[in-house]
Each structure stands twice: as C-alpha cells, then as structure tokens.
Amino acid sequence: MAFTLMFGAFIGLFGETALNMALTNIMADFSINSAxxxxxxxxxxxxxxxxxxVSSLLIRWFTTxxxxxxxxxxxxxxxxxAGLAPSFAVLFIGRVVQAIGTGILLPLMMNVILLIFPIHKRGAVMGVMGLVITTAPAIGPALSGLIVDTLGWSYIFWVSLLFYLGLIVFGLKQIDNVSQITKPTIDVISIVLSTVGFGGVIYSLSTMAEKSLTSAYVYLPLVVGFVSLLxxxxxxxxxxxxxxxxxxxxxPMFTLGIVLLFIGMFLILSTAILLPLYMRTSLLVxxxxxxxxxxxGSALNALLSPVIGMLSDRxxxxxxxxxxxLLTASSSVLFIIIISAExxxxxxxxxxxxxxVGIAMIIMPAQTNGLNELPRELYADGSAVTNTLQQIAGATGTALAITFMIHGxxxxxxxxPSASSVDVIAEGTKYAFYFIxxxxxxxxxxxxxxxxxxx
Incomplete structure (x- = not known):
C-alpha cells in the first residue's frame, strides 16, 4: 500500500522538474523566453x-x-x-491538470503512512519517503534529458502516462480505506483566500524577472497575496x-522543521531549473x-535518504x-567559483x-522531527501544512532563480555590452547562486x- 502511494507520488514529483531539461527546446518550438x-x-x-x-479536507470527505x-x-x-499540446497555452493547461492529480496524492500518501506505521518505524519509513520527495524532482532532469534527445520532449508525458496506467491496473487492488471520514464543513472563503494568497505572491515573484519592483504587475499581486494570506x-x-x-x-520544533524544510525545497528546485539551463545554453551540451x-548527485541522494532516516532515529x-x-552552502559557494562558459x-x-549529500541530510530529518511533536489528531493538518509549504517553496525557488539569473x-x-550569449548566461547563473x-x-x-x- 505504501509502495503504491509512493510510486504514484514519485511519478507526479518527477513531473515537477522533468521539463526543465526540455525548456530550451520548448522555448524554440513555441518562440518564448525563459521567463x-x-x-x-x-x-x-x-x-x-x-x-x-484543500486535499486535507478531501481526506476527511472521501475514502483512500x-x-x-x-x-x-x-x-x-x-x-x-500536455503530450498532444499544439501551443504553449495548451501545454501549460495540461501541466496544471497534471498537478491537480499530484496535489491530491501527496497529502493522501503522507496521512496514510502516518496511520499505518508505528512510531518506532516512522524514521526509516519517512527516510524512504524522502527518497520519493527529493529524488523524484532531482532525477527528473537526468531522465528527461535522455528522453528529449532520443524521442522528443512530448514523450516525457507519454512515459508518465504509461506508469499511471500501470498503477491503475496493478496498484489499486493494494489499497485499503484507512482514513476516518468525518465530512467537515468546506469553507469556500478559506479556499478563495488561500488560492489568491499563494497565487498572488508566486505570480509577483515570477513577474519580477521581466518587470521592475515599482511596476503594478509586481507590487499589486504581492500586496493582495500577503493580505489574503493574513x-x-x-x-x-x-x-x-x-x-x-x-x-x-x-x-516550536514543528515550526522550525517547516522553516528548514522550506529552505531545503527552495534549494532543490532553484538548482533544478538553473543547472539544466546553464549547461544547455552556456556550456552547449x-x-x-x-x-x-x-x-x-541524484543517485547518491536516493541511496542516502533511507540511511539518513535510520541515522536520525539513532x-x-x-x-x-x-x-x-553546511554541505549545501559549501556546494553553492563552489558553483559561484567554478561557473563560467568554459x-x-x-x-x-x-x-x-x-x-x-547535503539535501539528503535536510529534507526528511527536518520533516520527521517536526511531525513527531504533533499529537495524533493533528497529523492530517501537519501533513497538509508540510506539503503545501514544500510546493510553495519549490515555486518560490523556481521563480526567484530565474528572476535572479535574468537580473544577473x-x-x-x-x-x-559586447559579451557573447554563453558568457552572459554563465554570469547570470553565477549571480543566482549568490542568493542560493x-x-x-x-x-x-x-x-x-x-x-x-x-x-
């Protein structure tokens, strides 16, 4: 049961970054810029x-x-x-629909795992789940690079589709209904406020790549977003x-764990979009x-995640x-030193x-230690907060990474003014790593x- 849910989450999280390696191809096909x-x-x-x-409510309304x-x-x-998309707009809509599926699955996976495993085994299990949450977006560019060069970027979606169909055929029969159905009231106002809040903030951060801070396109969504979240x-x-x-x-330890988890996911997703763009357009590989x-790096992270989980228990x-x-900071400084067009x-x-190696030592230890402080009745809420802020951290990291790169x-x-394009992109990437x-x-x-x- 845990494997089925984790595998479904792996495919969805793989989709977070799988297109990063294909962005230069998509930019050429649809005549768009990196922003x-x-x-x-x-x-x-x-x-x-x-x-x-919203999914934290759905868990209490519908069966597993x-x-x-x-x-x-x-x-x-x-x-x-997305696989059949004739335009960028259709491709974007396909990505959003795909994300809805992953958005339902992530809180479901975490809530079920907290319910079906005893506390003394939780560190090791969460370590395996760390393999899913960190390795899937990390390995996305690596696997999709091979797919893009051999088959084309649209096949990223066809490969995902095959795995999803396999889960329906072989995975559904492994699932038991373990969540407690209480059917709480759905507050539409809360849903609207959270949507406008997160949407406004991320839209503003993304728009900074092409607009100045004094532009209404930047500060208005930011103000509306923060007020809505408040x-x-x-x-x-x-x-x-x-x-x-x-x-x-x-x-307090849950709150601190969330802060550390937010920073960890920010680091993963900002790096996951910068390095493919840098290597494709500056190093020309x-x-x-x-x-x-x-x-x-992705493979080492996959190997270390369960080990780190057990070490955290001990x-x-x-x-x-x-x-x-300390390792992620050292690596970021190393990138600042080495990045150039050569x-x-x-x-x-x-x-x-x-x-x-540093990321493997951050994500699951921070998350597990934080969730362990919560009483059982708050597991679903803790999972919802954790998963929400992980994705917001990723969106923030992606948006700010591109914004910093373009500003650099x-x-x-x-x-x-006469610098070559490969040097310009290398300097922009180096500038972004100062912030990382x-x-x-x-x-x-x-x-x-x-x-x-x-x-």
Whole structure:
C-alpha cells in the first residue's frame, strides 16, 4: 500500500522538474523566453501549493481508494493534454491538470503512512519517503534529458502516462480505506483566500524577472497575496473546523522543521531549473549529457535518504541537519567559483554531488522531527501544512532563480555590452547562486536551534 502511494507520488514529483531539461527546446518550438517557459515548472508547483490545503479536507470527505482514483484520472488527463499540446497555452493547461492529480496524492500518501506505521518505524519509513520527495524532482532532469534527445520532449508525458496506467491496473487492488471520514464543513472563503494568497505572491515573484519592483504587475499581486494570506490565517484561528489547523505552529520544533524544510525545497528546485539551463545554453551540451551530469548527485541522494532516516532515529537530527546545510552552502559557494562558459563538466558533477549529500541530510530529518511533536489528531493538518509549504517553496525557488539569473544577465550586459550569449548566461547563473548560498547559510543558522523530539 505504501509502495503504491509512493510510486504514484514519485511519478507526479518527477513531473515537477522533468521539463526543465526540455525548456530550451520548448522555448524554440513555441518562440518564448525563459521567463515565460519557467511557468511550466512554477505553475505546476503553484497548483500543488494551492490544492494541498484543500486535499486535507478531501481526506476527511472521501475514502483512500476514491481519492487515489481521482488523482490518477487527473494525472492521466493532464499527461494526454500536455503530450498532444499544439501551443504553449495548451501545454501549460495540461501541466496544471497534471498537478491537480499530484496535489491530491501527496497529502493522501503522507496521512496514510502516518496511520499505518508505528512510531518506532516512522524514521526509516519517512527516510524512504524522502527518497520519493527529493529524488523524484532531482532525477527528473537526468531522465528527461535522455528522453528529449532520443524521442522528443512530448514523450516525457507519454512515459508518465504509461506508469499511471500501470498503477491503475496493478496498484489499486493494494489499497485499503484507512482514513476516518468525518465530512467537515468546506469553507469556500478559506479556499478563495488561500488560492489568491499563494497565487498572488508566486505570480509577483515570477513577474519580477521581466518587470521592475515599482511596476503594478509586481507590487499589486504581492500586496493582495500577503493580505489574503493574513486574512486566511486569521480566519483559520477563528473557525471551529478550520480548513487547515494552523495551531500546529504552536509546536516550536514543528515550526522550525517547516522553516528548514522550506529552505531545503527552495534549494532543490532553484538548482533544478538553473543547472539544466546553464549547461544547455552556456556550456552547449546536449540534453542527454546535461541529464547524465546531474545523475550521480541524484543517485547518491536516493541511496542516502533511507540511511539518513535510520541515522536520525539513532542519533537525532541536531547533528545531521547543520551538516546538511553546511554541505549545501559549501556546494553553492563552489558553483559561484567554478561557473563560467568554459567550466569542465567534472567540476559541475562534483559540486552537484556535494549539494545532494547535503539535501539528503535536510529534507526528511527536518520533516520527521517536526511531525513527531504533533499529537495524533493533528497529523492530517501537519501533513497538509508540510506539503503545501514544500510546493510553495519549490515555486518560490523556481521563480526567484530565474528572476535572479535574468537580473544577473542584465547587470553583466550593462558592464560588457559586447559579451557573447554563453558568457552572459554563465554570469547570470553565477549571480543566482549568490542568493542560493545565502538561503543555505540561513538554513544552517536556523538548524543550530533544533532540539530532538522524543516520542
């Protein structure tokens, strides 16, 4: 049962970053720039972030099997639409529909796993789930690079479709209904406020890539988004049956765990969009080669995630988390030093390896330690908050990475108007890594305040 849910989540999360390696091809096919193309990733993540809070309600309205069927139906419809897309608009809509399927599945997976496994096995199981949550978006560019070069970018969706159909045939019979159906009241106002809030903030961050901070296209959505999120939070505390019980933030280690998890997902998704663009357009390597460059780091992360889960059970997270952030910060600084239009591929491989060793030591330890502090009745709410902010972190990371990159390119062009395009892109990527390093250092400082939660 856990395998079926994790495999479905793996395919959906693979879709988060799978198109990153194909963005240059899509930009050429549909005559769009990188700021527009990044919406294929940002829109996917934003849809997840908006839908996951609603999914915490759906878990209490529908059975486990009903939700899995709905999730797979949306995922299949989205894959079909995107695979056949004749225009960028249709491709974007297909991505959003696909994201709805993943948005239903993620909270379902976490809630079911918390219910069916005893506490003393939870660290190891969450470590395996860490393999899904971190490896799927990390391995996306590596696998899709091979697909893009051999078959074409649309086949990314056909491959996903085959796996979804396989899950319907072989996976559904493994699922039992374990969630408790209470059918709480659905508050439409809360849904609207959370949608406008997250949507406004991410739209504003994405628009910064092409507009100035003083533009109404940037500051108006930002203000509306923050006000909506504030009203959403106030409303949740006043409701008897909130859409998401924000009282989970009264538990300090859960709150700190969420902050560290947010930074970790920001680091993963910002790097996952920057490096493929840099390698394809500055180092001028093929999609397959660029994918293979990222593969060792992704593979090492996959191997380490379960091990880190067991080490967390034995030694606690207080030691593991700071080391993880120290490694990601070191890797980001290394990228700043090495990135240029002539960087040897082996240097990118080594920096990426160090980066993902650090990531393996961040995501699941931070999440498990935080969730362990919550009482059983808040598991669903904790899962909803965790999954929501993970996707919002990814959308924020993707949007800001492209914004910083374009800003860095513009600054370099002002200083060197005659510079070649490969040098411009390399300098823009290097500029973005200054901010990524800053986030990693912030995470390291915050991780020093973690205390182990003993259940």
């Amino acid at each position: 527009t193309a990044q919406w294929l990733t940002t829109g996917y993540l934003l849809t997840l972030g908006i839908l996951v809070p 099997k009903q939700l899995l069927v709905a999730s797979l139906a949306f995922s299949i419809a989205g894959s079909l639409l 009203l959403f939070a106030v409303r949740q505390f006043k409701m008897k049956q909130p859409m998401i019980n924000l009282r989970v933030f009264k538990y 093929s999609a397959a080669v660029a994918g293979l460059v990222l593969l060792p 030694f606690g997270v207080k030691t593991i988390l700071p080391i993880g952030f 960087t040897p591929i082996w240097q990118v491989v080594i920096a990426f390896l160090i980066f993902f 390119e513009n600054l370099f062009l002002e200083a060197s 390093a800053g986030f990693a250092i912030t995470g390291f400082i915050a991780s020093l305040f973690v205390k182990r939660v003993r259940v």
